[in-house]
Amino acid sequence: MKVASYIRDLVPYPPGKPVEELKRELGLRDVIKMASNENPIGPSPLAVQAIKDFLNKINFYPDGSGYYLRRRLAQELDVKMENIILGNGSNEIIELLCRTFLTSEDDEVIFSFPSFAVYRLIAQAMGRRKIEIPLKDYRHNLSEIKDKISKNTRLVFIDIPNNPTGTIVYEDELNKFINGIDDDCLVVLDEAYFGYGTGKDYPDILSFFRNNKNVFVLRTFAKLYGLAGLRIGYGIGDEEIVDYLNRVRQPFNVNSLAQIGARAALDDKEHIKRTLEINKKGKEFLYRAFEDMNIEYIPTYANYILFDVKQDAEEIYNKLLHKGVIIRSMKGYGYKTCLRVTVGTEDQNRKFIECLKEVMGV
């Protein structure tokens, strides 16, 4: 079969190992997964109820325009409905942006390395030119990114917080960066972990969309709202950009249960509050545990922590798997001695630290 070399060279996205798979492989009974930055307390109960109530209507196609969810989001975010596009996960919107704006061989996309792996994967699947700028001190190197922007640059992806480091860029840095970028280059600020980042350092990402026609913001229901399995995310951008994306997307890209669940999750203030409390407490527990073990970590603005074991990360990852703890080795992200752990529940965090101590012999 004839296939382009860029497809042959594609390495599929390595998802966090599923719990059931590890149980099967190693014959383990108790397995915890802290590998994919999912919400450890489960989905929003209001979303679950709304989905149950809707189940007998799934013989109908979903609302292709996502009218009610977009209207609800528009109210919540104080933007127009025409500024919002829904996607089958924010992953789909990343793909739509690439399909809409990377249309000629010269078109380029820029992103950091390491950052969310899907930017690279989609650009490569389309055979498009990608420029990867190494992080500097675990943060986006905005001045280097800006230097590399050329007349061919159509898209720049910046995840804030960055996955996998959990670091952010500050408002003044972002202002300086965006100022002067050509209107034909779309700056995508991927705020998948919005809500987790607090403090006066944390930038108001939406304000950059409000002030710049060429800024597009991505968000997801997969993290804060606990709806990763439903696959639903959204983008906020200039009406003209959203209109183009709508022409490219499939007519029923977001299923009805996802739309119904997402609307209910937005109202579930109690679930959001609990999620953020658990994350804050868990983060503090893990920071203290790492400090006790003399393990360096990067303070995070998200629900995961990058830490450095100063030895082969893959080995620690595999030993933890044998104890029923799934986290992520960062070897493939260029950090050979680092791992990333999702902040879990109190019990999960404790079990993870106990097992980490055992496998590291401390």
Ligand SMILES: Cc1ncc(COP(=O)(O)O)c(C=O)c1O
């Ligand atoms: C930075 C970043 N952007 C986007 C996504 C994709 O989210 P979704 O589940 O909505 O496709 C993730 C998921 O881990 C992420 O870390």
